[in-house]
Amino acid sequence: MALPLPSGLVPAEVAFLCEMEMITIVPRQRLESIPMLSGNTPALRPPRRADLPLWLALLLKKQRRANIVPPPWLLPASLQEIIHIETNVDPQAFSPPPPPPMRSDGRGIARPYAVTTTTTTSSGRGGGGYGNANGRDEDPNTKELILAPPFLPSCTQDAPSGYLPYHWLEIAETLLAHAADDIPNAPEVRALLRDLQEVRAAKMRGSTQHLEGGGGVLNLRGVGAMELAESRGFVLGVVDGVRKLGASIEASRREEELERGDDGGDESDDDMEL
């Protein structure tokens, strides 16, 4: 044990990273574009909505210079739908993550999300790769589309409802703490979030059950960053323990395989790392 730090990100680090998610605001005052290391923020003109990184949006919200538009998945109806999926439709797995951002442009042609929606100069602390001043006019083929979570507009007003994005828990908690007056029916949202968290935490605890018979860990598709940070130590501990307990049997099985001469030992489950 050289470093006392746990492997992976701790919850506080996850919460920090989540602050570069883009979020939609309605400005109340004019604000000129701010040059940042990662690009310029959009110039704010009061009635027009704009996408800003969460940290800047929260700052403006606290100064009463903007209102936050909650992402569609944070509305009560959407949360109820997700809870329904989690409990009734597929009680074994987590609800699926948002689909890849494609949307129809009215002529029946699906276009990449970022091209059709970046109407404003949206670029902040992390959005350097995806924000583009004239995104609409540009040829979609030349535009680089990055589909990784920090650059996906998963928490803006254009995000799909009914799907939890990667940073759902952090965004929801932060918005409820600092912008509860902007969220319609905040107490209900809070209660629904608690339910959702409980349901998913129970699944996370049960995710290692299948290890006993030699099956793998439950499919973790759709799990949020905060849930991962919370359960990483536990899941890794269980996997490691099962590996150690089975090590001698595994070694003798390999020896047998070697003796039989069939080299079907391609699957190297030694370097299993989450």
Place this chain on the structure above:
Amino acid sequence: MSYYDIDAILTDAEKVPCKFELDVPELGYLDNNPAQPLKSGTTIGLPLWLAELLALANRVPSTADEDAKSFVSLNLPPALSNEVMSALKADPRAVPLRDQSHNFYGLGTRMLDLFEEKEICAVLRRTFVTRAADIALHAGKAGATDDMGVGAGEEFLRGLEEWERKLFKKAHDGAKGTKEWMEGVKKH
């Protein structure tokens, strides 16, 4: 497993029943009989590190027609006996593993290296996974209410052996980190 791993060292010190295969003079005190040499066939609990060496090393045969034999023959420790295994098969949660051995799984893996016991391996695996779910539940509760090991949590911790305690601590740390952040987010 590092050289200075305290749990590995403690596992090495666990006693394993060994049957001596030869007479040893001057060692009778091990069997509470200092006047006599230690008779062959006596069963004595030896620490794992010593027992392993003695069981695996071969001694030179005294006569030409004798096969090379080891000094002692190993047996499974009481913690891995049939009674414990059947209790674990019946309900893994009901057995306080710490009463069997402080390093139950550590001892188990060491013995599985020496004995090829597929069934014990399967039972240990099932026990570990089943109890892990319980541990996660308790760790989450302890993380959500107060510091770990208070009240009901203490009673639960008492039955856990070292691997499980580490697991409990990891699960608890995760739950605690999340809870701390959740409380902190409201303040600033």
